[in-house]
Amino acid sequence: MHPDAPLPRWPLLMLATGTFAIGTEGFMIAPLLPAMAGSLHRTPVEMGLLVTGFTLAYGLGSPVLTAASARLERRRLLLASMAVFLLGNLICTLADSFAVLLLARLLMGAAAGLYMPNAMAVASSLASPARRGRALALVAGGQSLAIALGVPLMVLLGARAGWRASFAGVAALSVLALLSMGHRLAPQPPARTAPGWAERLAPLRQGPVVLALVVTVLWAAGAYTMLTYLAVYLEATLGVHGAAVGAFMATWGVAAAAGVFLGGAANDRLGAPRVLRTALAGLGLAFLGLALLGAGMGIAPPLRLPAVLLSLAAWGLTVWGFFPAQQARLIALVAGEAAPLVLSLNASAMYLGFAAGSALGGAVLSRGSTAGVALAAALCEGLALAVAL
Structure with missing residues (x-):
């Protein structure tokens, strides 16, 4: 790749759409907890396990799943992880029990933990060394935008139409990410070498x-x-x-x-x-x-x-x-x-x-x-x- 090659903005924006969806869901759950607790007849403390479960699945699952899938083609890996994340949001939209919600959030945490490092790796490979920092910032910026814009909008939607509507909104964002990556993102080769656990x-x-x-x-x-x-x-x-x-x-x-x-x-x-x-x-x-x-x-x-x-x-x-x-x-x-x-x-x-x-x-x-x-x-x-x- 030529050092002065322009930044491939469209593929990077498609990856950022996925980080925006993941960031929105990850941070919107906290302000929705009281409404979810009232709907499911649980205490806010019990509903807090939804946050613990997601973050634990992400923290433990990300290194394991990333290592296990290191030799897979990354475009398919990104699409698969976003599809699983979409499925988790759809389950939350239809869930009528705490147990189902918790299982869905565990699923989404694992999917997010697989998507994020692979999205950053692909972003790095798409840009020349001189523009690699901007490429990573653009994809990571999806999460920053989620905090500033996505979360307040989904909280407002949940207040007007019920908390399940917020998960439906994130599901729609996940569909957008899937369609855009499927259309705009070229196949991405796996890593040449995958480091072992040691x-x-x-x-x-x-x-x-x-x-x-x-x-x-x-x-x-x-x-x-x-x-x-x-x-x-x-x-x-x-x-x-x-x-x-x-x-x-x-x-x-x-x-x-x-x-x-x-x-x-x-x-x-x-x-x-x-x-x-x-x-x-x-x-x-x-x-x-x-x-x-x-x-x-x-x-x-x-x-x-x-x-x-x-x-x-x-x-x-x-x-x-x-x-x-x-x-x-x-x-x-x-x-x-x-x-x-x-x-x-x-x-x-x-x-x-x-x-x-x-x-x-x-x-x-x-x-x-x-x-x-x-x-x-x-x-x-x-x-x-x-x-x-």
Whole structure:
């Protein structure tokens, strides 16, 4: 491929359609939990297992399924994983029991864990080395757009037409991704060589890498401790429910999307250690602010709404501002050829942290208040900062 070859935007946009669908479904579940709990006569804590199940299936399934399918043609692999993701959303649309929903979310987590790394690998192979970063950013941008736009729209749809309509909406996005990739994406050869498990796990023999991955787990756990039960928190603290939750998610989502790009720019200017420590400190303070607001402390009731919005924006900005710096730090800790392996381990650590966080949030909520959930999230970020120092 010529170094100055133009960026193949259409195939990349087709891949981004898939990441948009996966990102929308992955993040919309939290604000829908109260409505789903009421419909199925379950508690929000029980419904939180839907988040734990998805993230656990992703975190454990992604490296295993990616390794097992490494020698398969990637276009077919992408289409198959998106078809399974579509099936999971259709099952959720028709589900009338918690057990069926949980099985569907496990299926979707595994499918998403197979789609995402393969989409990024194909994006990398489609672009020249000089434009590879922009290609990856374009495909990953599907998830950023999902947070800022897809989630609020699906929350609004769920409030107007029922939570099952939200899954139907994501199913429609999945169909669009399938049709566009089937039409625009050429067959993609498998990887020439597939690393064995010993090679994949080799970075774990380095102490600094292990500590960095512990930071990722704690960061992710704090984020999902709060995110899983954000809708429950908003209803308890501000009386907000239904479609109005979408506006709060939009505030968080726009800030999160900005955080990804600002975090990357800050990393280039200030260096990874300073950026990730600042982000973790800011994130911990944002959660501490939400804990105080949830407990009714420190601010007059008329000011509580803008204070919550400000804390949500700070949360979104810092939680994803951390991520580019953490990836840069991990790459700097290993040799160049090991970078994809350590980033794969980081992705698994992130989703395992998400699973642990949703379980922690449920445990705290079942024994206390939503303010306690925010405080637990702040403690996770404090621990992450302590390890990162």
